[in-house]
Amino acid sequence: MKKLSILIVDDSYDMLEVLRRQLNALRYATFQASTVSDAMDMLKNARIDLLITDMRMPGLDGMHLVKYTKAHFPDIPILVITGFPSVSGAVEAVKSGAMDYLSKPFTARELEAAVEQILRQRYGKAALPGKKEETQAEAVHYHGIIGESAAMQELIDLIERVKDTKVTTLIQGESGTGKELVARAIHYSGKYHNAPFVPVNCGAIPEDLLESELFGFVKGAFTGAQETRSGFFQAADGGTIFLDEIGNASPAVQTRLLRVIQEKEVKKIGSNEVQKVDLRIVAATNSDLQAQVKQGRFREDLFYRLNVIGIQTPPLRDRREDIPMLTHHFLDKFAQEFSRPRPAIAPEAMQALKTHAWPGNIRELENVVQRALIMSDGRIGLQHLPGYFHSPSSEALPDDAALLPLQEVERRHIEKVLQAVEGNKTAAARILGINRKTLRRKLQQSGPDEPE
Ligand SMILES: Nc1ncnc2c1ncn2[C@@H]1O[C@H](COP(=O)(O)OP(=O)(O)OP(=O)(O)O)[C@@H](O)[C@H]1O
Ligand SMILES: [Mg+2]
Structure with missing residues (x-):
């Protein structure tokens, strides 16, 4: 099958x-094109299936290119890239025909997801490039969500229930547990997937700007309001607005949000004119x-208005059975990204991953796997994991261990590790960073029930 071709436009060569x-x-x-006029030439001369463009460029900017493409090549879908100062530029771009946008910085995975979604929507699943090998992980992913644990099944069931409705949903969970992934899955798996998905990070936009970014403003509403602008709510009409880090919304924004939810209408700042909006609100907070x-x-x-449907994303430590599958998934992903062969992973390294506390959840696992791939040559061992995986650490200990004698803390920790490796002393010694003999001695000291 012919490869899909993507035109990338950015003034930065990096x-x-x-x-x-x-x-x-x-x-x-x-x-690739580093100016809008080069990009226009390429659009005329090459067969392009997707345009990805930066917004802020010297000379003709991304908005110009979006409009040009929409006018002359209406079949080419557009993905826009923006940095924070131009979030409202992204709204304008979406209104002018861009299908989605990514705000910098974004991860390779976010890029992959956005590109796949657009291409799947426009050309159908069959047009997408096949994955190199079907791994176990790919067999069970649901819109990028990986996991077979009961907790994940429950989560996916809930997504299935809400995806075709416009009911307001609140996703709560620790950092790195996949809240954004869930929000995207709700939108893109449901029947409104052709309408816009508009993510807004309420924590990243300065408080005094959030209100105008969300609801828009009319010319003269405040100093600096030189023209009338739409906000994220107007841009998301018909689709989903994702209010990330909703806990950071100011009282003024909260009051306006309540109004949108109750009345299904928005008012631009400085205007009395109400605009009806028909959209789904998904909010998230950690x-x-x-x-x-x-x-x-x-x-x-x-x-209570937001929490009509409440979704909890479970912490990784509560669904450890998903760790191997996630690990393999990230190994595949980064091996592809770095164009390296996919390394094997030693059983004791996998054991260590399975027993770690994962305070940063899946994002932490993703980073640890990425680091291990870079540090290793062909086989990931314990030594390729960060230091706290192979030196005794306090992190994995329960709070109540804080006031125990050192020997007792050590005994408990050893027990825990042994349990995790199902009694395999060689593996336990490796995780603990001591040799088998030392481990045996420590076990003899701490209890009479050591036969060796
Ligand atoms: N179940 C999952 N399967 C595969 N990848 C996942 C899963 N959950 C999360 N990830 C990945 O982990 C990373 C963090 O996920 P995401 O950004 O959705 O977390 P979050 O809950 O929004 O975190 P934060 O509160 O810090 O914003 C992303 O790269 C995401 O793709
Ligand atoms: Mg998030």
């Missing part, structure tokens, strides 16, 4: 190079919103 490599690793053919309600920092009525 960025072009990064994008080119990532897209080639995903088996797309690429064309802070304890109930606690914020109790402290009077988050409106209780808004909390």
Whole structure:
């Protein structure tokens, strides 16, 4: 099958190079242009299946290119890349015909997901490049969500229930547990997937700008409002607005949100004209919103309006059975990305991954696997994992261990590791960073039930 070709436009050569490599690793053919006029030439002369363009470029900017493409090559889908100062530029771009946008910085995975979604939508699944080998992980992923544990099954069932509705949903979970992934899955698996998905990071946009970014403003509404602008809500009409880190919304924003949810209408700042909007709100937070309600920092009525459907993303330590599958998935992904053969992983390294506490959840696992791949040659061993995996650490200990004698802490820790490796002393010694003899001695000291 012919490869799909993607035209990448960015004035930074570094960025072009990064994008080119990532897209080639995903088996797309690429064309690059560092100016909008070069890009226009290429559109005329080459067969392009997708345009990816930066917004801010000297001379003619990305918006110009979006409009040009829409006018002359309406069949070519467009993905826009923006840095923070131009978030509202992204809204304009989406309104002018871009299908999705990525804000910098984004990960290779986010790029992959955005590109795949657009191409699948436009050309059908069959047009997408096949994965090199079907791995176990790929067999069970649901819109990028990997995991077979009961907790993940429950999560996927819930997504299935809400995806075709416009019911307001609140996703709560620790950092790195996949809240954004779930929000995207809800949108892209449901019947409104052809409408826009508009993510807004309420924590990253300065408080005094958030209101105008969300709802838009009319000319003269405040100093600096030189023209009338739409906000994210208007841009998401018909689709989904994803309000990430909702716990950071100011009281003013909270009040306006309540109004949108209740009345299904928005008002631009400085205007009395109401605009009807028909969209789904998905909000997410890793802070304890109930606690914020109790402290009077988050409106209780808004909390209940958002939490019509509550989705919890489980921490990784509560679904350890998914760790091998996730590990293999990330190994495949990074091996492809770095164009390296996929390394094997030693059983004791896998054991260590399975027993780690994972305070940073899946994002932490992703980073650890990436690092291990870079550090290793062909086989990942314990030594390729960060130091805290092979030296005794306090991190894995329960809080109540803080006031115990050292020997007792050590005994408990050894027991825990032994349990995790199902009594395999060689593996336990390796995880603990001591030799078997030392381990045997320590076990003899701590209890009479050691036969050897
Ligand atoms: N079940 C999963 N399967 C595969 N990848 C996952 C899964 N959950 C999360 N990830 C990956 O882990 C990373 C973190 O996920 P995501 O950004 O969705 O987390 P989050 O809950 O929004 O975190 P934060 O609160 O820090 O914003 C992403 O790269 C995501 O693709
Ligand atoms: Mg997030």
